Amino acid sequence: MALLEVSNVTKRFGDGFSLKRVSLSAERGDIVCLLGPSGCGKTTLLRLIAGLESPDDGTITFDGRDLDRVPSRDRGFGLMFQDLALFPHMDVSGNVSFGLRMQRRAQEEVSARVNTLLRLVGLEDFRQRKIHELSGGERQRVALARSLAGEPRLLMLDEPLGALDRALRETLQAQVRAILKALGQTAIYVTHDRDEAYAMADTMVIMEGGEVVQAGTPEELYNAPRSEMVARSMGIRNVLRGQRAGEDEHATHLLTEVGLVAGVLQGGDLRPAGDALAFVDERRIEVGARTQASASATQRVTLVDGTVESRRFHSGELEVVVRAGTGRLTCVTKPTDDVPAAGDEVTVAIPFDAVRIVAAEREGITSAADALG
Template identity: 45%
Template sequence: MLKLKGATVRFGGRAVLDEVGLDVAEHEIVCVLGPSGSGKSTLLRAVAGLQHLDDGRIFLDGRDLDGVPAHKRGVGLMFQDHQLFPQRDVAGNVAFGLRMHGESKQRQALRVEELLTLVGLPGAQGRAVASLSGGEQQRVALARALAPRPRLLMLDEPLGQLDRSLRERLVVELRELFAELGTTVLAVTHDQGEAFALADRVVVMRDGRIAQTGTPLEVWQRLADAFVARFLGFENVTGATVSGEAADTPWGKLPVPSDTTQGEVTLLVRPAGVRLVPAGEGLRCTVAARTFRGTHVAVRLQPEGAPRLEAACALRDAPETGDEVGVAFDAAEIVVLAGVAGL
């Protein structure tokens, strides 16, 4: 439905969007995930027609969007900080797109009512935008973007400014809502939790290029490279030399699955694969820090003369900061990544 071919945007000679190719199918929810500066917002702006492409093409329903101004593209965009019109009330904001499309007053009112009910703010028509809480503003912005029934709805950091619990609740609501409406969605976020919870398909971006794409499960299980691994929060990434079923790493010889590529590779040891054993066995480490993560404790370990390691362990097993422990590795949680280590 949406198709990008070699989409390129340069700011002062630097490619912010570098030959990006992307397909979004009808009714699909695609989430672009990347750190700030990776070009994900520019991607949305290019599709919306707010950013001119230096090269490449964008097609919507097979139609080339080149030269079509933003207001004639029929796509919706929900801005990062909502950008509600401060001088209009809630109804005025939601009805804005309908007015632009020449809907009658009566139909506008009906649609506004319908949408406000849909986003959980029934009867909020007359409220001033300034009186809304962050979550309510987000709902109004969503209703406003949905009102003209855009062929494609784009969300720029949709939940970025909200507090965590609200975010977690809204992301579920959004997914249910989009499924119910059959909306095609292209969202961008820097929050992996948000992306994995919302998307049918995740696209990880880095420096204007697509680093990896796949379902949340695929991305999570088969990390494309060291960048994606680190961006998704994995710390234990290192260069290694594999021979047979052992890899030579700064942390010593690690067991790897038997079908592992031989030679110079980049290895990821998932935190679950770092097992704590009594001091004196395995790799000797000092506990540098521990962070309570709700379901488990993340323990940062400092081996002698090697990079730090992160381990996940149950609360009752977690050692104290400063303790001496030993570390053993679990071959099943060791993954070979593409790309170069240290990035």
């Protein structure tokens, strides 16, 4: 059994569901990232685990103990709020020591612990500073130190870097992860930012509409997303939806919105004419002038005709979006002279092994189809 087990937790607010039968678990020392759009229930889930709300249904256990009747102040958890909630009338050390004082620890111990934590977050000279005298990044670090001060058995962080600019956020991500790992801290980290989730997570939990859509390591989710939403959350740009049209010894063929595409089926079963998703690696497809090439089968490449919709330079590469059939394909390529411009008629070459195919859950129909066999 994992350290933290959330099982089938449901929470309603007003008429709507905020969380629908959510389950997740966290192992000791793991950083679990909750990733999902705003309003998907991430914060509600954190508040339930923290004991600031109670679930309508389901159980939350920690270290084998049901937390149902345990008030938040007795859970021994830490929570770093989205807007930090630093107390404005206390200085830095007053904030960091608050939890220790609430636990009635000895004065010398409190003082020593505050020093340790401020050193950990690199603010040892800031003890007497007022909160309003700190920069955004400094406040973030004070809030982190405060939430770590009581040696929480579980630390929760609710979009802790949300308000910062990009460069600072990236620096702090690395620092926060290093600190948490150095302490062996079990943590749940909520974010809506994919890059941040990649930077922080040992395990990722993708949420949407109050439900957990998929959970696993970042690699697992990237390699085998079970839905378009998960694929897009993981940063896969070319997601094609289609039906199985046939197969040969090299590939499975899928009829998609850009036409017939061949790729490699990832695990699992795919029924004949079953719904599937194809993820196309944008760095391995090539765009060139329209050809009549017929060597596709031997070179194990699918050729798709289309029109360049846009071309944009980004971080040393060119991003070319091609409109084909009723869909789009994004290709990323080195900037050379023969990269076509917007409006050009082109042929896109897609190697079989740049396409991963998974069976799709067809929303709403899946269970009925399953029932029919």
